[in-house]
Amino acid sequence: MKTLKQIKYQTPILAYTDVNLNTQIIYMKNNILVINCGSSSLKCSLINPVNGDIIFFALAEKLFTQDALISFKQGEIKQTTPLISPYDHQAAIQSLVAFLTQQSLHSSICAIGHRVVHGGEKYSQPTLISEQVKTSINELAKLAPLHNPANLQGINAAETIFSNLPQVAIFDTAFHQSMPEKAFLYALPYSLYKEHGIRKYGFHGTSHYFVCKNAAKILDKPLEQCNFISAHLGNGCSISAVKNGKSVDTSLGLTPLEGLMMGTRSGSIDPGIIFHLVEQLGYSLEQVNILLNKESGLLGVSQLTNDCRELEQASADGNDLAQLALQIFCYRIAKMIASFVPCFMQLDGLIFTGGIGENSQFVRSQVLAQLSLLNFTEDQSANQHCRFGQSGNISTENSRPCWVIPTNEEWVIAEQSYQLLNGAK
Structure with a gap:
């Protein structure tokens, strides 16, 4: 079982404790590796979460085919390389780690942030990923069959390769959980909502939140x-x-x-x-x-x-x-x-x-x-x-x-x- 706790420092430092190992790893740098998995693609950015600077970007395409490849960009450095069998999300992340290690960026990562499309009613906030959370994401795949399974593949691959780092799910639907019933209910028998969760959930929540936050800054x-x-x-x-x-x-x-x-x-x-x-x-x-x-x-x-x-x-x-x-x-x-x-x-x-x-x-x-x-x-x-x-x-x-x-x-x-x-x- 993994738990997190906050430690107060002059400069933000993230402490991550693995209870099973009874050890604590402190990361002096706090970059977040953001992973966004599609059914046949993987986008990845290494980001400073405070100022939004993109330190590194990668895009894997044509996954699950022999034409699968991954492209990297860090500053002026650009590189494209084919993926090896089985040409899947894990192969892409392994290639990603090799590049990050080569560029001495691997040790700056303090956590992995995953985009997950559908969180249903259960997830309205950023969530630390556990086995229970993964089960819920899988169950919600019936509402987003093109997205949630791919998101889950990325989570499983990242957990295997970044086993000592916390994994966080950010749900596209979370921002819309503030909608009132009159907006999210369909004119169907109410039992379909109560028993099967059939309602409007909405998506693109992170995008709508970001641009509205910036519009508010414009208006001061x-x-x-x-x-x-x-x-x-x-x-x-x-x-x-x-x-x-x-x-x-x-x-x-x-x-x-x-x-x-x-x-x-x-x-x-x-x-x-x-x-x-x-x-x-x-x-x-x-x-x-x-x-x-x-x-x-x-x-x-x-x-x-x-x-x-x-x-x-x-x-x-x-x-x-x-x-x-x-x-x-x-x-x-x-x-x-x-x-x-x-x-x-x-x-x-x-x-x-x-x-x-x-x-x-x-x-x-x-x-x-x-x-x-x-x-x-x-x-x-x-x-x-x-x-x-x-x-x-x-x-x-x-x-x-x-x-x-x-x-x-x-x-x-x-x-x-x-x-x-x-x-x-």
Whole structure:
């Protein structure tokens, strides 16, 4: 059994005690290794949790194939190497450790922070990983079958290789556990919620929290006194209503399929379409699942790609379906933003983030043009400037504020892991 305790020093020092060994290891450096596992990929960052500096970054791709490889970046050093059999998450982490050791960075790691997509109702805070927590993550895989199993693979691999370090889970759903029942319940028999946990959970919580915290700094107000609508737009999309610093509603639901049109996901549709596909068109449930998650959204409508940049170019070149896909995408974003008006008596501003939200001047412009009734007006010059990591206010002087704020989910994971281990609030 592993326990943690805080020791008071002039400079923060993390003490980690392994009761079984009755030993204590004190790390003079406090970098957090952040691991984000996908089904066939692994992203990893070594981060200073206090200032967010990224010391090292790695990306493993094409896992479970003979083409599996991992790329490293540390300052000016860039390196790509193939992975050895069995080409899995553990092979990626072993290669990662070899590089960290080569660069004398291994000893600076005090803990591992893991992104876990679905925490259900049970996990609303950063959590030290135990066998019981891993069991819960596995049980919740039925609600996030594409994500939780991969997250768990990364945890198991990290525990094997970093056996002397604490492992912390940061859940995507945690930020949304403040939603009231009127927001998270579906209009289904109440017993389905009480007995089976069928409700809206929401995702992208670390991203929404990070950008709202930074918007509060721009306003020079405590986050607890701020009201925002946050739009995380990427291949996966979600919008959240954040009232007095807490999530009170969000567009994603029981799974990451509800809500906005996304890269390959349909977003919300008439549930009757599923019955029609099965009963009238002969689809199997597996085929419906693939259709809604991997063949719909921007890709499905355009019949071209799920890449917004490519669609914008095709649209400019006169491709009708690319134009239609972007029209639907922007309209549904604007409509979802407007649907959150009942959450507020006062609104401090709108935030765009995520790969599309941070970089697509076109999408932001189209969305704001459909929100004039909420007093949003685009500053075209400012909007054009906010790309490729540039943040700023893209609204006119007399408009309600609208910011582009690049997200940094990895820093949130590092910061919250560090705070948990040091007993900070």
